[in-house]
Amino acid sequence: MKHLTLIATISLVALSGCDSAEEVQTPVPESTVAEQSMPDNAVELVAPDNQDPADLIASAIKLGNFKTLTVTPDGDVIGKPINPSLADGWRRVSVSGVRVIDGDTVEVKYADGRESDRVRLIGIDAPESKQKFGDVSKSTLEECIGDKPVTITYKEIDKYGRLLGKVFAGSTDCNYRQMVAGSAWHYKQYANGQPNDDADIYADAEKVAQLLNQGLWSDINAQEPWSFRKEN
Numbered sequence: 001m002k003h004l005t006l007i008a009t010i011s012l013v014a015l016s017g018c019d020s021a022e023e024v025q026t027p028v029p030e031s032t033v034a035e036q037s038m039p040d041n042a043v044e045l046v047a048p049d050n051q052d053p054a055d056l057i058a059s060a061i062k063l064g065n066f067k068t069l070t071v072t073p074d075g076d077v078i079g080k081p082i083n084p085s086l087a088d089g090w091r092r093v094s095v096s097g098v099r100v101i102d103g104d105t106v107e108v109k110y111a112d113g114r115e116s117d118r119v120r121l122i123g124i125d126a127p128e129s130k131q132k133f134g135d136v137s138k139s140t141l142e143e144c145i146g147d148k149p150v151t152i153t154y155k156e157i158d159k160y161g162r163l164l165g166k167v168f169a170g171s172t173d174c175n176y177r178q179m180v181a182g183s184a185w186h187y188k189q190y191a192n193g194q195p196n197d198d199a200d201i202y203a204d205a206e207k208v209a210q211l212l213n214q215g216l217w218s219d220i221n222a223q224e225p226w227s228f229r230k231e232n
Helices: 030-035 053-064 134-145 174-180 188-193 198-211 225-231
Strands: 002-007 042-047 069-071 077-079 091-095 097-102 105-109 117-121 150-157 163-169
Touching: 097 134, 117 174, 134 163, 134 174, 163 174, 174 198, 188 198
Parallel strands: 117 163
Antiparallel strands: 002 042, 069 077, 091 150, 097 105, 105 117, 150 163
């Protein structure tokens, strides 16, 4: 297998449970990776033997009309960071406990004894529990949260009384991580509710996951959850 290591610097996320960050830098040859110690924020993408990962990403960016990724003349892939600051009208709250319900919904508890809230992860739509990849999507979100300190950023409450927001485990945007891992679709129907430049960043993450056949994208017949809900 050939490897492409993406070095990042803030809080975007990863594949295979790794945390990543703001900026994607130079592809590192496999031999170099083996010889050096991997930084904590390194993310490793794996491509088939007959596919050069750098070519894969570069051609994807060229053909996929990516809005937040560019390729430098040296072949470096540069990603636009998710802005961790709060957009207008958004609030940030810390929680003391999190229970993952499925790949895009969690229940959070507060240290002060307030009634718990359910949070619908904004910008993504994960497979339903009874769908193929439903269990995988839930597990991916559980892995992202782990035992890290969790904060929720949100602006609105939906008709079901759920907070519509982003789940941060430490500095990792778990909503975005679901996209990168191929554990959810970008919920384009509601993209206008996403803060900052998240809509474009999530859309590009979905394209890369598709190109790498990550998670649900390994199944050409994977059904969108909104279609599944209409049929069931």
